[in-house]
Amino acid sequence: MTNNLPCKAGVDMTQTTASPRIEQLPPCPASVAERQTTDLLSSADHRLTDAVLDTVAALIVVLDTEGRIVRFNRACERLSGYTAAEVIGKRLWDLFIVPAEMDAVRNVFGQLRSGQFPNQHRNFWRRRDGRLCLIDWTNTVILDERGDVRYIVGTGIDVSERKTTSDALLEALDESRRRQAQTEALLDAARCILQGRDINSIVRSIYDSCKRHIGAGIGFVSLIMERDESRQTIFIHDSDMQCSLDAMHPGLVRGLLADAFEQGMAVYENDVENSPFAQRMPSDHICIRNVLIVPLRASGRVVGLMGLGNKPGGFDGEDARLAMAFGTLIAIALVNSQSMDALIRSEERFRSVVETATDAIICTDGSGAIIFCNEAAQRIFGYHFEEVLGKPASVLLPERSQRAFQAALRRFANTGKVMPVSRTIEITGRRKDGSELPLEFSLTSWGSKDGFFFTGICRDISERKQAQQRQAQLTAQIEAERRQAQNLADTLARERDILQAIMESTSTMLAYLDRDFNFVLANSAYVNASGHSREELIGHNHFDLFPNAENQAIFERVRDTGQPVEYHAKPFTYADQPERGVTYWDWTLAPVRTASGQIEGVVLALLDVTQDVRRAEERERLLREMATQQAVAAERERLSRELHDGIAQSLGYVRFRLRSVKDLLMAGRMAETSAGLAELEDVVRGINANLRESILGLRATAAVRDVGMLASLADYLRHFDQLFDIRTNLIVEPDAVTQFAPATEVQIFAIIQEAMINIRKHAQTGRATVRFSRVGDEAIVAIADQGRGFDVGCIPAGHYGLSIMRERADLINGKLQVVSEPGQGTTIILRLPVT
Structure with a gap:
């Protein structure tokens, strides 16, 4: 709601007996004309107003200037788990606001109370069952005749689902970026190996990249040497680690090192201090809280070990898999440094690493002809490797994109420069069956004595796109509901004019009495049926005019408990009009509350059914x-x-x-x-x-x-x-x-x-x-x-x-x-x- 809704003279928000409402009845008018004008604002107005409020899907809460709830529509009841009767008269923040947001909510409330409206904000609501939901609020106020703030009206939309979807998308994006960084690190490591630098720098580069991506604090790389059927290690330790062993001094492979060596798999221990392996450490050994040991496998055998330690929070399976991938590259580098056969085996190891990737990896020569694609690429695009080997990579693109792809390759061929690693972009791919799919794509190039080559990494983001579409639909739906809520004030204003004529036009006898049951208002139908003039009614006690002990007890119970009552064909005898005999009435008696929830009077509705009963x-x-x-x-x-x-x-x-x-x-x-x-x-x-x-x-x-x-x-x-x-x-x-x-x-x-x-x-x-x-x-x-x-x-x-x-x-x-x-x-x- 963004419209300011000042109250007209004598017009107040009311309710039916079914649910609480804002009520503030005016004092007794000075003239009959004024009373008739006030009569127009009776319970019929309240019922229609409540019907509109309770059928709208948006949350609508009305507060007084002390923050107490005076109106709580059906949408609020469904979301919060509270009934209106349970919350009316209580402060909003005592029931629904979490402590962390208490000051912010009170600040927004203070702005509204000081006349700074409309405004919007978002906060969590605590439901009755303890769960939290996120609400977008649009707030305004209702002014009294002097222009002072009388009520504060909040219209809310539950955006918890949209927030959950947004968080899931952000999480997926973070995961995508993390995997992209890992893939790029693996590609960098592969390029480092293919560029043929010296083995120490290659191992150091791959090891540093692995330690950085996993987040370990210390580590080492060692080679396994077979001498007299004993296994020994030669340390290439982290320069930041204070190691008491000579880097070239052989050491026995035992404990976790032996487990990783024998199993050929990564092993980790997140509580080294309380493990059996702690007893085998020298007394002057650096403090190790957790450790991950990875075998360096090449050509079917373990050629070395890599260890990482002191990662905040400990290691997990994902760390082990990533370390295994880096370890495989280190093993490939170690084998490459020995012979050409090692180079061939390193290619096989690299291929195995790439094949384990969930993203599609495609390699082409300088002309764009496909020379390699991993299993993920075959799964995503629907081709077998033999079907695309030697074919232009443009077959994986829709026809509208193929010309631009070929032009980019020609530009590269003309310049002869290695294409730098580009940022990740979104493109459209084409499957074997002709269907298209959205992709995240990054491209890098590398060169050797045989020429230049390209490696592209593609990720299928169909599910993410579908989630984005669902989010867009949800956003549109929420916006439509917001517009509906904003139009509510205009609807209520139009209906208020219609309601003003209802009280006098109805055949139902209506009267409003104060707490002592003195008449304050009575419509013409009530006056005509009572046998008294309006002047004889207004200001006089109901039970002085119509004595009845049973009815008086009912009136007092409604006033004292706040619970409305309804009777059908209830008999009544007029003490001062015995000629009327026993009469029968359908009647309803409902309490009227102030803004603070105090009962200040009752509304009586009568229908004469005497003739029907007889x-x-x-x-x-x-x-x-x-x-x-x-x-x-x-x-x-x-x-x-x-x-x-x-x-x-x-x-x-x-x-x-x-x-x-x-x-x-x-x-x-x-x-x-x-x-x-x-x-x-x-x-x-x-x-x-x-x-x-x-x-x-x-x-x-x-x-x-x-x-x-x-x-x-x-x-x-x-x-x-x-x-x-x-x-x-x-x-x-x-x-x-x-x-x-x-x-x-x-x-x-x-x-x-x-x-x-x-x-x-x-x-x-x-x-x-x-x-x-x-x-x-x-x-x-x-x-x-x-x-x-x-x-x-x-x-x-x-x-x-x-x-x-x-x-x-x-x-x-x-x-x-x-x-x-x-x-x-x-x-x-x-x-x-x-x-």
Whole structure:
């Protein structure tokens, strides 16, 4: 943000109840017009402002003039790991600034507070988990009406990834330069050998270059001589090293020297003082902290040893590899000094050194024809050595560059001067398949009796270029986000004008009260609904006008805890307006904070839903009454059919048996007549029991509608006990569900009745239990007895009670389970989903 955003009169930054915001409400206006103007700057303005701040990707932090955080958008929450509620009111540097940058950040803050804005700076932020991220900040201020700094606004972009990429590129560049220096040193050493100077100067030059590039403090070079099958060393020691041995005095090869000689590999020890080799040193030997021994290999044998010591920080594998390369060149020089065969072998050793390089090395004659390329060159360009041998080096360049390359060679041929080593440049190469690749290229020339030659070293920098492209894309993205953040102030300014009309245009009743709950502001919708004039509200206490102990406790809790609340359809009765009866309101109460985070008042938003609640209650009452009536009517109709059909069948049987008994009596068959009369007595007794059960069931079913299912069930079980001497316990567990839809309650009641009838007819027991409980999302109704039980897999024909209960359970989306074994009693379990 680079624009200065002075606050207009009465305009303050606010927030919704979801996140903290800057708030500074003005004092009560002197006139209605002024109050109406101030009303325009209410919570609706705050909500839209917060929505814009929280949707932008940039980090936005607002501080007061003491450095305390008063605004902390969602982007800040995501990056830092803190919520806005955790940081509001705390000083920025106490939470996020690392000690090393504390003074710099406070200096920038002091400049802004003194009116020096806008400005930009970069610093690290410490996240909640302790990690650091690098932020680019653009800072400005918000002025009050007097032109004094009121708030300091920082807009930040997380550039940690870009910094990491940049550091990686710098590290790669340093590595490239280091490798280039090493390669050039090796080339210098090779030129030194090819120029044929005296062996001592050659060895000294290569040794000095090796020691300098590795960073050793002391060292030596020695030759191995075979005499009487014993190995000896002749020292060519560093001139700066105080050596107690004669340079030409033979010495035994032992310790690390023997290890390097026998293994043919570099060995190093970074803690000589505590190693076994320290005991073998003479008492007057120079202090050696660490040492690296390299065999000088030539023609498959070790011809000497090179030692380096006292490198700060110690030696590593990279030092060993580089020393081996220099050692190979020294060995080549030693062999070259003896014979022409040694020269041939030195070329092979040089080739082996070059072949181990990761960079492409290409040698040409004076005409530019390729005479050598190492394996790295073959790998990078895709050619085999035989394919390019004798061909112009321009085949490795795109056609657009070949003419310039040939012209450079002609210029060299015309002058006859050795081309000096050039600086490293970037060029474009061409692979065998025609594809192009970016290269870092350096060129040197050297001469011999056979003429002049060129050696070029190429490094494939495709990955570096790709990284640079990614960095450029990231930079463009960050710049776009920066522009978005800079435009935020203009967006907020345009929106502020729109928000000024919202408060009065909304149908929601809005009011602002101070800490003691005296009215400070109220919009027209609130005034009209309150039954009071604006003058009767402003400056008067809310609970003097609208007394309610419960609501007052809620207001005090919001004020004391700072936690907003929200209620739906909350009832309220106007003490001074009893004619309004019970009213219902959706309302929200949110605290209002000062810049320092102190609660100075509350905002109340009301919506009258009285008519909606009354219509819903009436509709629910009518629906329940209708459903109950329909369920009871259906049950009565079913019971009537059962009574009619069952009694009619029973009476028909009685009439038939009476005629049979009459015939037996007329025939004088008294014994059979007596048995028939006893049978008729049992049938009539059963008809009587069934009638009593049906009458009891009808009376209880009707009572469900009037007194509820549980009360009706308790009364039914009490009469059932009186009629049939079956004592039944009704158990309702604490978490049981006992209220259902009217139709569901009728069916549950009917299932219990059917189960009790089965107990009377078949269980042969005098005790039963009806239990209501809940398991998870299911309501459970269980009817159990301790009677004779039965095999649930072998239900006798003509027993329809269980089928009827299952049909009833299906009607109410329930599941019926029968658990019984002969002699173990029976339990009927009804499971209903809890909605």
